Amino acid sequence: xxxxxxxKRLQGQTLRQxxxxxxxxxxxxxxxxxxxxPGVDRAFTSAATHRPWLSTLNHQLSTIxxxxxxxxxxLAGAWMVILTVNFLMRDPTPAVAEKAAPPSPEVIVELxxxxxxxxxxxxxxxxxxxxxxxxYSETLDALAPQFIARLPHDIINGQPLHYRRxxxxxxxxxxGGQFVLxxxxxxxxxxxxxxxxxxxxxxxxxxxxxxxxxxxx
Amino acid sequence: xxxSELERLYDGHAQPLFAFLLNLxxxxxxxxxxxxxxxxxxxxxxxxxxxxxxxxxxLIRLAHNAAIDLMRRRGTREWSKENIAADTVSLFAPARDxxxxxxxADLSRALAELPPExxxxxxxxxxxxxxxxxxxxxxxxxxxxxxxRYRYGLxxxxxxxxxxxxDI
Numbered sequence: 241x242x243x244x245x246x247x248k249r250l251q252g253q254t255l256r257q258x259x260x261x262x263x264x265x266x267x268x269x270x271x272x273x274x275x276x277x278p279g280v281d282r283a284f285t286s287a288a289t290h291r292p293w294l295s296t297l298n299h300q301l302s303t304i305x306x307x308x309x310x311x312x313x314x315l316a317g318a319w320m321v322i323l324t325v326n327f328l329m330r331d332p333t334p335a336v337a338e339k340a341a342p343p344s345p346e347v348i349v350e351l352x353x354x355x356x357x358x359x360x361x362x363x364x365x366x367x368x369x370x371x372x373x374x375x376y377s378e379t380l381d382a383l384a385p386q387f388i389a390r391l392p393h394d395i396i397n398g399q400p401l402h403y404r405r406x407x408x409x410x411x412x413x414x415x416g417g418q419f420v421l422x423x424x425x426x427x428x429x430x431x432x433x434x435x436x437x438x439x440x441x442x443x444x445x446x447x448x449x450x451x452x453x454x455x456x457x
Numbered sequence: 458x459x460x461s462e463l464e465r466l467y468d469g470h471a472q473p474l475f476a477f478l479l480n481l482x483x484x485x486x487x488x489x490x491x492x493x494x495x496x497x498x499x500x501x502x503x504x505x506x507x508x509x510x511x512x513x514x515x516l517i518r519l520a521h522n523a524a525i526d527l528m529r530r531r532g533t534r535e536w537s538k539e540n541i542a543a544d545t546v547s548l549f550a551p552a553r554d555x556x557x558x559x560x561x562a563d564l565s566r567a568l569a570e571l572p573p574e575x576x577x578x579x580x581x582x583x584x585x586x587x588x589x590x591x592x593x594x595x596x597x598x599x600x601x602x603x604x605x606r607y608r609y610g611l612x613x614x615x616x617x618x619x620x621x622x623x624d625i
Contacts, residue, residue, distance in 0.1 A: 258475035
Protein backbone atom coordinates (compact mmCIF):
# COMPACT_ATOMS: atom_id res chain seq x y z
CA UNK A 241 0.00 0.00 0.00
CA UNK A 242 1.34 3.41 -0.93
CA UNK A 243 1.87 5.90 1.90
CA UNK A 244 -0.93 8.17 0.82
CA UNK A 245 -3.26 5.21 0.50
CA UNK A 246 -2.42 4.24 4.06
CA UNK A 247 -3.15 7.81 5.14
CA LYS A 248 -6.46 7.75 3.35
CA ARG A 249 -7.41 4.48 4.99
CA LEU A 250 -6.73 5.95 8.40
CA GLN A 251 -8.58 9.16 7.59
CA GLY A 252 -11.57 7.11 6.56
CA GLN A 253 -12.06 5.75 10.07
CA THR A 254 -14.93 7.52 11.78
CA LEU A 255 -14.09 9.01 15.12
CA ARG A 256 -16.31 8.42 18.13
CA GLN A 257 -19.05 10.90 18.86
CA UNK A 258 -19.03 12.99 22.00
CA UNK A 259 -21.67 11.45 24.31
CA UNK A 260 -24.94 13.29 23.86
CA UNK A 261 -25.59 13.54 27.58
CA UNK A 262 -22.50 15.67 28.13
CA UNK A 263 -23.88 18.76 26.40
CA UNK A 264 -26.42 19.81 29.01
CA UNK A 265 -24.13 18.99 31.93
CA UNK A 266 -21.12 20.85 30.56
CA UNK A 267 -23.11 23.88 29.52
CA UNK A 268 -24.84 23.99 32.91
CA UNK A 269 -21.49 23.81 34.68
CA UNK A 270 -20.11 26.57 32.48
CA UNK A 271 -23.17 28.75 33.10
CA UNK A 272 -22.97 28.17 36.85
CA UNK A 273 -19.36 29.30 36.84
CA UNK A 274 -20.13 32.32 34.72
CA UNK A 275 -22.55 33.55 37.36
CA UNK A 276 -19.88 33.46 40.06
CA UNK A 277 -17.54 36.44 40.40
CA PRO A 278 -15.13 35.91 37.53
CA GLY A 279 -11.62 35.40 38.88
CA VAL A 280 -8.70 36.14 36.69
CA ASP A 281 -7.75 32.66 35.66
CA ARG A 282 -4.30 32.79 34.24
CA ALA A 283 -3.84 29.08 33.67
CA PHE A 284 -5.28 29.47 30.21
CA THR A 285 -3.92 32.39 28.29
CA SER A 286 -5.34 34.15 25.31
CA ALA A 287 -4.38 33.40 21.74
CA ALA A 288 -1.25 35.46 22.30
CA THR A 289 1.66 33.33 23.49
CA HIS A 290 2.76 35.67 26.31
CA ARG A 291 2.09 34.32 29.81
CA PRO A 292 2.35 36.46 32.93
CA TRP A 293 5.61 35.62 34.67
CA LEU A 294 3.80 34.53 37.81
CA SER A 295 1.89 31.99 35.81
CA THR A 296 5.10 30.81 34.19
CA LEU A 297 6.75 30.50 37.58
CA ASN A 298 3.80 28.57 38.91
CA HIS A 299 3.93 26.33 35.89
CA GLN A 300 7.64 25.70 36.32
CA LEU A 301 7.29 25.04 40.03
CA SER A 302 4.43 22.65 39.52
CA THR A 303 6.69 20.44 37.42
CA ILE A 304 9.26 20.41 40.24
CA UNK A 305 6.61 19.88 42.90
CA UNK A 306 5.15 16.90 41.06
CA UNK A 307 3.09 14.92 41.90
CA UNK A 308 1.20 17.63 43.66
CA UNK A 309 1.98 20.39 46.18
CA UNK A 310 -0.52 18.83 48.58
CA UNK A 311 1.56 15.65 48.54
CA UNK A 312 4.64 17.63 49.50
CA UNK A 313 2.71 19.33 52.32
CA UNK A 314 1.61 15.92 53.54
CA LEU A 315 5.20 14.69 53.44
CA ALA A 316 6.39 17.72 55.41
CA GLY A 317 3.61 17.08 57.93
CA ALA A 318 4.67 13.46 58.31
CA TRP A 319 8.23 14.57 59.00
CA MET A 320 7.02 17.02 61.64
CA VAL A 321 5.23 14.17 63.39
CA ILE A 322 8.28 11.94 63.19
CA LEU A 323 10.60 14.62 64.57
CA THR A 324 8.17 15.54 67.35
CA VAL A 325 7.79 11.92 68.47
CA ASN A 326 11.57 11.50 68.35
CA PHE A 327 12.02 14.60 70.47
CA LEU A 328 9.42 13.51 73.02
CA MET A 329 10.98 10.07 73.32
CA ARG A 330 14.49 11.38 73.90
CA ASP A 331 16.26 10.48 77.17
CA PRO A 332 15.08 12.85 79.94
CA THR A 333 18.51 13.63 81.41
CA PRO A 334 22.01 12.88 80.26
CA ALA A 335 22.71 11.10 83.58
CA VAL A 336 19.77 8.78 83.06
CA ALA A 337 20.92 8.20 79.52
CA GLU A 338 24.37 7.35 80.83
CA LYS A 339 23.12 4.90 83.42
CA ALA A 340 20.64 3.44 81.02
CA ALA A 341 23.38 2.71 78.52
CA PRO A 342 24.94 -0.67 79.16
CA PRO A 343 28.67 -0.24 79.75
CA SER A 344 30.88 -1.70 77.14
CA PRO A 345 33.65 -3.93 78.52
CA GLU A 346 36.27 -1.73 76.86
CA VAL A 347 35.12 1.31 78.81
CA ILE A 348 35.30 -0.50 82.13
CA VAL A 349 38.73 -1.93 81.38
CA GLU A 350 40.06 1.45 80.36
CA LEU A 351 38.83 3.05 83.55
CA UNK A 352 40.21 0.18 85.60
CA UNK A 353 43.61 0.60 83.98
CA UNK A 354 43.68 4.32 84.69
CA UNK A 355 42.55 3.63 88.23
CA UNK A 356 45.33 1.05 88.62
CA UNK A 357 47.89 3.68 87.63
CA UNK A 358 46.43 6.09 90.18
CA UNK A 359 46.43 3.43 92.90
CA UNK A 360 50.02 2.47 92.04
CA UNK A 361 51.26 6.05 92.21
CA UNK A 362 49.56 6.51 95.55
CA UNK A 363 50.94 3.20 96.79
CA UNK A 364 54.45 4.32 95.84
CA UNK A 365 53.93 7.50 97.83
CA UNK A 366 52.68 5.45 100.76
CA UNK A 367 55.78 3.26 100.55
CA UNK A 368 58.08 6.27 100.42
CA UNK A 369 56.36 7.62 103.50
CA UNK A 370 56.85 4.32 105.27
CA UNK A 371 60.52 4.25 104.40
CA UNK A 372 60.86 7.74 105.81
CA UNK A 373 58.68 7.29 108.88
CA UNK A 374 58.75 3.61 109.62
CA UNK A 375 55.04 3.16 109.16
CA TYR A 376 52.29 3.96 106.72
CA SER A 377 50.61 7.31 107.06
CA GLU A 378 47.32 7.63 108.80
CA THR A 379 45.75 9.50 105.95
CA LEU A 380 46.51 10.07 102.29
CA ASP A 381 46.74 13.82 102.79
CA ALA A 382 50.02 13.36 104.69
CA LEU A 383 51.63 12.16 101.48
CA ALA A 384 51.35 15.34 99.49
CA PRO A 385 53.37 17.23 98.51
CA GLN A 386 56.47 15.59 99.92
CA PHE A 387 55.97 12.07 98.64
CA ILE A 388 53.61 12.80 95.75
CA ALA A 389 53.06 16.11 94.00
CA ARG A 390 49.32 15.79 93.89
CA LEU A 391 47.09 13.00 95.12
CA PRO A 392 45.07 11.47 92.32
CA HIS A 393 41.32 11.39 92.88
CA ASP A 394 39.08 8.41 92.32
CA ILE A 395 38.54 8.36 88.56
CA ILE A 396 35.02 7.03 89.04
CA ASN A 397 33.52 9.82 91.14
CA GLY A 398 36.23 12.48 91.47
CA GLN A 399 36.31 11.97 95.25
CA PRO A 400 39.50 11.16 97.18
CA LEU A 401 40.60 7.53 97.00
CA HIS A 402 39.63 5.43 99.95
CA TYR A 403 42.47 4.51 102.30
CA ARG A 404 42.61 2.50 105.47
CA ARG A 405 45.68 1.76 107.48
CA UNK A 406 45.49 -1.41 109.50
CA UNK A 407 47.78 -2.46 112.30
CA UNK A 408 50.06 -5.26 111.25
CA UNK A 409 48.44 -8.64 111.82
CA UNK A 410 50.60 -11.04 113.82
CA UNK A 411 52.73 -13.37 111.74
CA UNK A 412 52.11 -11.45 108.55
CA UNK A 413 55.73 -10.45 108.26
CA UNK A 414 54.68 -6.96 107.26
CA UNK A 415 56.59 -4.69 109.53
CA GLY A 416 55.18 -1.20 109.53
CA GLY A 417 51.63 -2.22 108.99
CA GLN A 418 49.36 -2.81 106.14
CA PHE A 419 46.87 -0.78 104.20
CA VAL A 420 44.01 -0.95 101.87
CA LEU A 421 43.80 1.63 99.12
CA UNK A 422 40.86 1.55 96.74
CA UNK A 423 38.57 3.19 94.23
CA UNK A 424 34.82 2.66 94.59
CA UNK A 425 34.95 0.88 91.20
CA UNK A 426 32.37 0.61 88.45
CA UNK A 427 29.46 0.09 90.82
CA UNK A 428 30.27 3.50 92.36
CA UNK A 429 29.70 2.21 95.86
CA UNK A 430 32.12 1.82 98.74
CA UNK A 431 32.31 -1.92 99.31
CA UNK A 432 34.89 -1.52 102.08
CA UNK A 433 37.82 -2.36 99.86
CA UNK A 434 36.54 -5.74 98.74
CA UNK A 435 36.99 -6.71 95.10
CA UNK A 436 34.09 -8.08 93.15
CA UNK A 437 34.14 -11.79 92.48
CA UNK A 438 32.27 -13.95 90.00
CA UNK A 439 30.47 -17.08 91.13
CA UNK A 440 33.56 -19.16 90.39
CA UNK A 441 35.86 -16.80 92.29
CA UNK A 442 37.45 -14.80 89.47
CA UNK A 443 37.78 -11.05 89.84
CA UNK A 444 34.85 -9.16 88.40
CA UNK A 445 35.94 -5.58 87.72
CA UNK A 446 32.39 -4.45 87.06
CA UNK A 447 31.51 -5.17 90.68
CA UNK A 448 33.11 -4.39 94.04
CA UNK A 449 36.00 -1.98 94.50
CA UNK A 450 39.26 -1.60 92.64
CA UNK A 451 41.80 -2.35 95.33
CA UNK A 452 45.49 -2.00 96.04
CA UNK A 453 46.24 -3.86 99.19
CA UNK A 454 49.48 -4.32 100.97
CA UNK A 455 50.27 -7.00 101.68
CA UNK A 456 48.23 -8.74 99.02
CA UNK A 457 45.64 -11.17 100.22
CA UNK B 458 -20.56 35.16 27.54
CA UNK B 459 -24.22 34.56 26.86
CA UNK B 460 -25.68 31.11 27.11
CA SER B 461 -26.51 31.02 23.44
CA GLU B 462 -22.96 31.91 22.50
CA LEU B 463 -21.66 29.07 24.67
CA GLU B 464 -24.12 26.73 23.02
CA ARG B 465 -22.94 27.82 19.62
CA LEU B 466 -19.36 27.12 20.57
CA TYR B 467 -20.25 23.76 22.03
CA ASP B 468 -22.26 22.65 19.01
CA GLY B 469 -19.52 23.85 16.69
CA HIS B 470 -16.45 22.50 18.41
CA ALA B 471 -17.16 19.99 21.19
CA GLN B 472 -17.00 17.01 18.84
CA PRO B 473 -13.48 17.60 17.45
CA LEU B 474 -12.27 18.68 20.89
CA PHE B 475 -13.65 15.50 22.37
CA ALA B 476 -11.94 13.31 19.76
CA PHE B 477 -8.62 15.11 20.15
CA LEU B 478 -8.69 15.00 23.96
CA LEU B 479 -9.71 11.36 23.94
CA ASN B 480 -6.79 10.51 21.67
CA LEU B 481 -4.39 12.34 23.97
CA UNK B 482 -5.72 11.23 27.34
CA UNK B 483 -7.08 7.77 26.44
CA UNK B 484 -9.42 8.25 29.36
CA UNK B 485 -13.07 9.21 29.08
CA UNK B 486 -13.33 10.75 32.55
CA UNK B 487 -10.29 12.94 31.96
CA UNK B 488 -11.62 13.93 28.56
CA UNK B 489 -14.90 15.00 30.11
CA UNK B 490 -13.15 17.01 32.83
CA UNK B 491 -10.91 18.77 30.36
CA UNK B 492 -13.77 19.54 28.00
CA UNK B 493 -15.78 20.96 30.87
CA UNK B 494 -12.80 23.04 32.01
CA UNK B 495 -12.52 24.56 28.56
CA UNK B 496 -16.16 25.65 28.50
CA UNK B 497 -16.00 26.95 32.04
CA UNK B 498 -13.02 29.09 30.97
CA UNK B 499 -14.88 30.35 27.96
CA UNK B 500 -17.89 31.24 30.10
CA UNK B 501 -15.75 33.07 32.62
CA UNK B 502 -13.48 34.88 30.18
CA UNK B 503 -15.37 35.75 27.04
CA UNK B 504 -12.48 38.08 26.16
CA UNK B 505 -10.41 35.01 25.37
CA UNK B 506 -12.05 34.70 21.99
CA UNK B 507 -12.17 38.40 21.22
CA UNK B 508 -10.42 39.03 17.93
CA UNK B 509 -9.67 35.35 17.34
CA UNK B 510 -9.99 34.59 13.66
CA UNK B 511 -9.80 30.82 13.85
CA UNK B 512 -11.93 29.62 16.78
CA UNK B 513 -11.26 25.94 16.12
CA UNK B 514 -7.47 26.36 16.17
CA UNK B 515 -7.69 28.45 19.31
CA LEU B 516 -9.81 25.89 21.12
CA ILE B 517 -7.58 23.01 20.05
CA ARG B 518 -4.64 24.93 21.44
CA LEU B 519 -6.49 25.38 24.76
CA ALA B 520 -7.34 21.67 24.79
CA HIS B 521 -3.76 20.65 24.04
CA ASN B 522 -2.34 22.84 26.82
CA ALA B 523 -4.87 21.49 29.28
CA ALA B 524 -4.07 17.90 28.35
CA ILE B 525 -0.31 18.49 28.68
CA ASP B 526 -0.80 20.09 32.11
CA LEU B 527 -2.85 17.12 33.23
CA MET B 528 -0.24 14.66 31.92
CA ARG B 529 2.51 16.54 33.73
CA ARG B 530 0.60 16.53 37.00
CA ARG B 531 -0.11 12.84 36.70
CA GLY B 532 3.29 11.81 35.42
CA THR B 533 3.59 10.55 31.87
CA ARG B 534 4.77 7.13 32.98
CA GLU B 535 1.65 6.48 35.00
CA TRP B 536 -0.43 7.92 32.22
CA SER B 537 0.67 5.77 29.34
CA LYS B 538 1.12 2.56 31.30
CA GLU B 539 -2.30 2.79 32.87
CA ASN B 540 -4.15 3.68 29.74
CA ILE B 541 -2.46 1.34 27.34
CA ALA B 542 -2.98 -1.49 29.77
CA ALA B 543 -6.64 -0.60 30.22
CA ASP B 544 -7.17 -0.52 26.47
CA THR B 545 -10.92 -0.17 26.85
CA VAL B 546 -11.14 3.20 25.19
CA SER B 547 -11.73 3.21 21.49
CA LEU B 548 -11.25 6.37 19.56
CA PHE B 549 -13.50 5.27 16.75
CA ALA B 550 -17.17 4.80 16.21
CA PRO B 551 -18.30 1.19 16.14
CA ALA B 552 -18.23 -0.34 12.66
CA ARG B 553 -20.87 -2.65 11.36
CA ASP B 554 -18.38 -4.81 9.53
CA UNK B 555 -16.47 -7.03 12.00
CA UNK B 556 -13.23 -6.73 10.01
CA UNK B 557 -13.50 -2.98 10.02
CA UNK B 558 -14.24 -3.10 13.74
CA UNK B 559 -11.07 -5.13 14.31
CA UNK B 560 -9.04 -2.72 12.22
CA UNK B 561 -10.35 0.23 14.25
CA ALA B 562 -9.46 -1.50 17.50
CA ASP B 563 -5.95 -2.26 16.24
CA LEU B 564 -5.51 1.29 15.00
CA SER B 565 -6.73 2.70 18.30
CA ARG B 566 -4.21 0.54 20.14
CA ALA B 567 -1.40 1.48 17.74
CA LEU B 568 -2.13 5.17 18.22
CA ALA B 569 -1.96 4.73 21.98
CA GLU B 570 1.58 3.45 21.58
CA LEU B 571 2.76 6.63 19.90
CA PRO B 572 4.36 9.23 22.14
CA PRO B 573 1.82 12.00 22.89
CA GLU B 574 3.59 14.62 20.79
CA UNK B 575 3.47 12.43 17.68
CA UNK B 576 -0.07 11.39 18.40
CA UNK B 577 -1.19 15.01 18.59
CA UNK B 578 0.27 15.87 15.20
CA UNK B 579 -1.03 12.70 13.55
CA UNK B 580 -4.50 13.34 14.89
CA UNK B 581 -4.67 16.94 13.79
CA UNK B 582 -3.33 16.11 10.32
CA UNK B 583 -5.47 13.04 9.65
CA UNK B 584 -8.74 13.92 11.35
CA UNK B 585 -8.77 17.69 11.70
CA UNK B 586 -7.28 18.25 8.27
CA UNK B 587 -4.92 20.94 9.54
CA UNK B 588 -1.89 21.92 7.49
CA UNK B 589 1.55 21.58 9.00
CA UNK B 590 1.61 25.33 9.34
CA UNK B 591 -1.67 25.31 11.29
CA UNK B 592 -0.41 22.44 13.44
CA UNK B 593 2.84 24.26 14.19
CA UNK B 594 0.87 27.31 15.31
CA UNK B 595 -1.61 25.37 17.41
CA UNK B 596 0.96 23.17 19.15
CA UNK B 597 3.56 25.92 19.37
CA UNK B 598 6.28 23.95 17.61
CA UNK B 599 8.45 24.66 14.56
CA UNK B 600 7.07 23.73 11.19
CA UNK B 601 9.66 21.07 10.42
CA UNK B 602 9.12 19.53 13.86
CA UNK B 603 5.45 19.17 13.04
CA UNK B 604 6.32 17.54 9.73
CA UNK B 605 8.86 15.13 11.17
CA ARG B 606 6.61 14.11 14.06
CA TYR B 607 3.89 13.31 11.57
CA ARG B 608 6.30 11.26 9.42
CA TYR B 609 7.64 9.28 12.41
CA GLY B 610 4.15 8.77 13.78
CA LEU B 611 2.76 7.49 10.54
CA UNK B 612 5.75 5.19 9.96
CA UNK B 613 5.28 3.72 13.43
CA UNK B 614 1.59 3.10 12.82
CA UNK B 615 2.36 1.38 9.54
CA UNK B 616 5.04 -0.76 11.15
CA UNK B 617 2.62 -1.70 13.90
CA UNK B 618 -0.28 -2.58 11.62
CA UNK B 619 1.58 -4.25 8.76
CA UNK B 620 2.03 -7.61 10.56
CA UNK B 621 -1.74 -7.70 11.08
CA UNK B 622 -2.84 -6.48 7.67
CA UNK B 623 -1.14 -7.85 4.55
CA ASP B 624 -2.29 -5.05 2.32
CA ILE B 625 -0.76 -2.27 4.45
